[in-house]
Amino acid sequence: MIPKVAVIGGGSWATAIIKMLSDNFSTKEIYWWMRNADAINHLQKYKHNPNYLSSVEIRIPEDNISDDLATIVNLADYIILNVPAAFLKETLSKISPEQFKGKKIISAIKGIVPEENQIIAEFLNQKYQVPLEHILVISGPCHAEEVALEKLSYLTIASVNVGLAGFFANLLNTRYIKTNVSDDIFGTEYAAVLKNIYAVASGICHGIGYGDNFQAVLISNAIREIKRFVDAVHPISRDIKESAYLGDLLVTAYSQFSRNRTFGNMIGKGYTVKSAQLEMNMIAEGYYAASCMHVINKKYKVDMPISRAVYAILYEKHSPQIEMRLLTEQLN
Numbered sequence: 568m569i570p571k572v573a574v575i576g577g578g579s580w581a582t583a584i585i586k587m588l589s590d591n592f593s594t595k596e597i598y599w600w601m602r603n604a605d606a607i608n609h610l611q612k613y614k615h616n617p618n619y620l621s622s623v624e625i626r627i628p629e630d631n632i633s634d635d636l637a638t639i640v641n642l643a644d645y646i647i648l649n650v651p652a653a654f655l656k657e658t659l660s661k662i663s664p665e666q667f668k669g670k671k672i673i674s675a676i677k678g679i680v681p682e683e684n685q686i687i688a689e690f691l692n693q694k695y696q697v698p699l700e701h702i703l704v705i706s707g708p709c710h711a712e713e714v715a716l717e718k719l720s721y722l723t724i725a726s727v728n729v730g731l732a733g734f735f736a737n738l739l740n741t742r743y744i745k746t747n748v749s750d751d752i753f754g755t756e757y758a759a760v761l762k763n764i765y766a767v768a769s770g771i772c773h774g775i776g777y778g779d780n781f782q783a784v785l786i787s788n789a790i791r792e793i794k795r796f797v798d799a800v801h802p803i804s805r806d807i808k809e810s811a812y813l814g815d816l817l818v819t820a821y822s823q824f825s826r827n828r829t830f831g832n833m834i835g836k837g838y839t840v841k842s843a844q845l846e847m848n849m850i851a852e853g854y855y856a857a858s859c860m861h862v863i864n865k866k867y868k869v870d871m872p873i874s875r876a877v878y879a880i881l882y883e884k885h886s887p888q889i890e891m892r893l894l895t896e897q898l899n
């Protein structure tokens with residue numbers, strides 16, 4: 568049986584997910600919520616998202632796209648959340664736990680819910696009483712821009728319910744998308760959050776003028792930071808070299824498409840946080856994550872010098888040049 572799937576969010580990744588689903592099964596069963604009514608009108612008229620991945624043709628029926636969240640949630644069995652983490656609480660503010668009851672909720676978000684300082688699975692479980700067995704996470708090294716171009720990409724679907732993860736993975740498999748399944752929902756989410764911070768660091772270093780030689784050292788240290796942290800938070804046996812962990816860090820730290828690296832690059836070149844954000848049409852999750860991880864790590868006290876340096880630059884207005892020079896003394 569083909570389930571009804573809703574995507575919540577109107578950005579690049581949501582548009583890419585709509586494309587993957589549409590290339591795989593009946594578009595009649597796909598629903599899409601976004602907040603921007605003008606974008607919805609444009610989509611209904613011209614079949615393209617005007618603001619993100621505008622080359623992608625959208626084939627789902629006009630009536631399946633709406634800015635009425637309750638209606639879209641009500642229609643679907645599987646709900647893919649894909650607004651940036653900073654706006655998730657506000658987006659879901661009019662949805663009650665009752666409206667999520669019995670539904671499978673999938674996070675395609677790579678971020679932390681601010682103030683709550685929770686990963687998305689924890690937030691859904693604690694604030695919306697969604698059982699962990701009904702929560703899935705989509706992760707892995709995959710840029711929306713390459714999905715639009717149908718470049719071969721791999722995604723990891725993580726859940727404590729690996730049977731459900733396998734079923735959902737099949738909904739995403741296409742000619743250009745391959746999927747893996749993992750039971751490490753906490754490690755997968757935290758690694759995806761942290762890699763955004765390290766991509767900001769990578770961009771800052773590039774903006775200052777550090778070369779590829781140093782970038783390689785930075786990223787080698789970053790993967791060890793990720794390992795230390797996820798092992799502290801959720802100590803299970805995992806191979807940090809798998810693509811959901813190392814792969815995601817690499818693509819985000821090196822790709823021309825990376826929003827976090829682009830944002831960091833501007834900071835390294837002397838832009839203020841505000842001006843760098845205004846310059847970008849897109850959201851760099853690493854900016855928000857640096858602050859949330861700073862708070863979360865007060866509990867775990869994991870040694871995370873790169874993450875700490877990014878926090879100091881973005882939130883304590885430390886000089887990127889000085890902070891990165893100090894960091895170089897701690898890397899190996």
Ligand SMILES: NC(=O)C1=CN([C@@H]2O[C@H](COP(=O)(O)OP(=O)(O)OC[C@H]3O[C@@H](n4cnc5c(N)ncnc54)[C@H](OP(=O)(O)O)[C@@H]3O)[C@@H](O)[C@H]2O)C=CC1
Binds near residue numbers: 619649675676677712
């Ligand atoms: N892009 C990618 O390749 C990937 C992204 N992700 C994750 O997907 C999530 C969404 O990112 P992505 O699709 O890239 O987003 P984009 O950066 O492409 O787009 C920004 C999105 O944020 C919304 N937004 C901006 N400001 C606000 C606000 N104040 N309140 C509510 N919504 C707002 C925008 O809505 P509007 O247009 O209405 O302003 C738009 O939908 C993130 O967690 C990201 O890490 C994960 C894997 C890959």
Ligand SMILES: O=C(CO)COP(=O)(O)O
Binds near residue numbers: 708763766818825828
């Ligand atoms: O998570 C992503 C790719 O896996 C996208 O984030 P960036 O655009 O910052 O690389």
